Amino acid sequence: MSTIKRLCERAEAHALHDQQREPGAEHFLLAALDLPDGTARLAFERAGAEPDALKAAIERQYGDALLSIGLTVDTPPDMPVSANSGAYQAAPSGQAIMQELAATRRDHAPLLGAHVVSIVAAMPQGVAPRALRALGVDPVILKSRADAIVGTSGR
Structure with a gap:
């Protein structure tokens, strides 16, 4: 349970940094890279990708989306966004991550960052898949x- 808690807290911190109250799949992917087990980073490295380049690729996706509607990102807002009060909430793509983790919970114990990477890599659309493509990462690989990595960890 502590890994899920840490994953959710880090995803929320990444979302708030991006001026969003509810974390999406991209924030869960960044949070997986933060987990101390190191398996998310290892998956990126074994796929020939630089895990530390993901944050900038995600930020580019946000900027590109704004440009597509004629807006630009000049400076971050002066007022930081605060977390939602009450029960934890994630954006729809973040909810999909959590639902998939819950659905496959019996298949793995404990939760690893590589589990999250696997789920996000299978997503067909959204900020996270676009960011992966921008990095030149083949989601299948x-x-x-x-x-x-999950298989060799015995989980």
Whole structure:
């Protein structure tokens, strides 16, 4: 349970940094890279990707989306966004991550960052898949590498 808590807290911190109250799949992917087990980072490296480049690729996706509607990102807002009060909430893509983790919970114990990477790599659309493509990451290879790490960890 502590890994889920840490994952959710880090995802929320990444979302708030991006001026969003509810974390999406991209924030869970960044949070997986933060987990101390190191398996998310390892999956990226084995797929030939630089894990530390993900944050900038995600930020580019936000900027590109704003440009597509004629807006630009000049400076961050003066007022930081605060977390939602009450029960933890994630954006729909973040909810999909949590639902998939819950659905496959019996298949793995404990939760690893590579589990999250595998789920995100299988997503067909959204900020996270676009960011992966911007990095030149083949999602099929990334998922394969993440699944292999999960398999060798005995979970």
